Each structure stands twice: as C-alpha cells, then as structure tokens.
Amino acid sequence: MNQQQQDLMIDLVSHRISKDCFLESLFKRGDIPEDYLRAELETALEIKDADSLECLLIFGAVFGFTQGCADVLCRLLVEDWHFSHENIARELKVFRYLGAVDYLFKTALTCYPYIASEHALGVKCIYALHEIGTDKAREKLQLLAKVDNAEMSECARRLLARV
Incomplete structure (x- = not known):
C-alpha cells in the first residue's frame, strides 16, 4: 500500500469515510480485485514494509481475508x-x-x-x-x-x- 492508500485506511478506521467511499477511492467501480490482498501482502513481505503490513491486516479484518492469504501470513x-x-x-x-x-x-x-x-x-x-x-x-x-x-x-x- 502506498502512503495515499494507508491514509485512506486511517480515514476508514477513524470513521471519516465509509467503507463504500474507501473502496471507491481505492478501486475503480469499488470492487476489490480477486487477488488484491494476497498480492499486497506479498509485496509488503518482499520490501519489508511494516506500515503497509499493518494497514493490510486492517483491510483483511474489515473486508475479509481470502484463503490464498494464509501462506503469506x-x-x-x-x-x-x-x-x-x-x-x-x-x-x-x-x-x-x-x-x-x-x-x-x-x-x-x-x-x-x-x-x-x-x-x-x-x-x-x-x-x-x-x-x-x-x-x-x-x-x-x-x-x-x-x-x-x-x-x-x-x-x-x-x-x-x-x-
């Protein structure tokens, strides 16, 4: 997650924006791509980005983890x-x-x-x-x-x- 996406996550958990607004700001049409979370977790692991990881774990807690995330977790x-x-x-x-x-x-x-x-x-x-x-x-x-x-x-x- 880049800094702008992390800031959106903070806005979401601070209740400054809704889930729908968050998703629309992050994704076109507001739909989460099928492999988004797993791919982002892989990237955070590869570049050792603790801030992104923390935000991605919040994302998963809010919107759900897919089974494909288990191995990278x-x-x-x-x-x-x-x-x-x-x-x-x-x-x-x-x-x-x-x-x-x-x-x-x-x-x-x-x-x-x-x-x-x-x-x-x-x-x-x-x-x-x-x-x-x-x-x-x-x-x-x-x-x-x-x-x-x-x-x-x-x-x-x-x-x-x-x-």
Missing part, C-alpha cells in the same frame, strides 16, 4: 521486521490453515521485545494450533505443554485436555 509470522505478529496469529487461528503448524510453533517460542507480555504471542499461537486440530498440531501442543513458561504450558495442557 505464515511467512510474515516468522519475520522480525514488523510489529504485527499477534494480529497475524489471530488471523491464522481463524483460517485453521494446516500449513501454519510449524510457523505457529516456531513463533510461540520466539520472544519479540516489542510485545509487553512474554507469553501473549505464544498463547495466541497455542490457540491457533488447537483450532487447527491435526495430529501434527497436537504434537506441537504437547511440546509447548512442556516449555518453561507457566502460562504457555498451562494453556497448552488445558487445550490438549479438551481434545
């Missing part, structure tokens, strides 16, 4: 140049994307200094793994149930007990 989850890890983990929970298991596990064990709580991101990843629910996801939850972080290990154990 996984790749973005393990990057360290942005500040949107918790938002991405939350979206991957909704997707229940089978390909996210290893990314979520790796991220659950990663500490980003910008996140105030050392376990908040890990817990979001644990919930996303639980939602995926495959054998591989349960294996990762079993490993997370043994980590040296009381809140994360307790969360993983509690969710495993529900299966």
Whole structure:
C-alpha cells in the first residue's frame, strides 16, 4: 500500500469515510480485485514494509481475508521486521490453515521485545494450533505443554485436555 492508500485506511478506521467511499477511492467501480490482498501482502513481505503490513491486516479484518492469504501470513509470522505478529496469529487461528503448524510453533517460542507480555504471542499461537486440530498440531501442543513458561504450558495442557 502506498502512503495515499494507508491514509485512506486511517480515514476508514477513524470513521471519516465509509467503507463504500474507501473502496471507491481505492478501486475503480469499488470492487476489490480477486487477488488484491494476497498480492499486497506479498509485496509488503518482499520490501519489508511494516506500515503497509499493518494497514493490510486492517483491510483483511474489515473486508475479509481470502484463503490464498494464509501462506503469506505464515511467512510474515516468522519475520522480525514488523510489529504485527499477534494480529497475524489471530488471523491464522481463524483460517485453521494446516500449513501454519510449524510457523505457529516456531513463533510461540520466539520472544519479540516489542510485545509487553512474554507469553501473549505464544498463547495466541497455542490457540491457533488447537483450532487447527491435526495430529501434527497436537504434537506441537504437547511440546509447548512442556516449555518453561507457566502460562504457555498451562494453556497448552488445558487445550490438549479438551481434545
């Protein structure tokens, strides 16, 4: 997203413009191109644009993510140049994307200094793994149930007990 598009997104979330006005300003005829969000996420990943990524995640939350976004969201989850890890983990929970298991596990064990709580991101990843629910996801939850972080290990154990 360029600066003008980012400014439009800020206007939208600040309720200075409507969704329809936002879409008409961004796209001819107001229709979102089929692969728009995935392509924009790929571009943000390629050029490491944290501001664009943040706006694109808002765009996806407002207008919906397509299934095609899941893979690029996984790749973005393990990057360290942005500040949107918790938002991405939350979206991957909704997707229940089978390909996210290893990314979520790796991220659950990663500490980003910008996140105030050392376990908040890990817990979001644990919930996303639980939602995926495959054998591989349960294996990762079993490993997370043994980590040296009381809140994360307790969360993983509690969710495993529900299966």
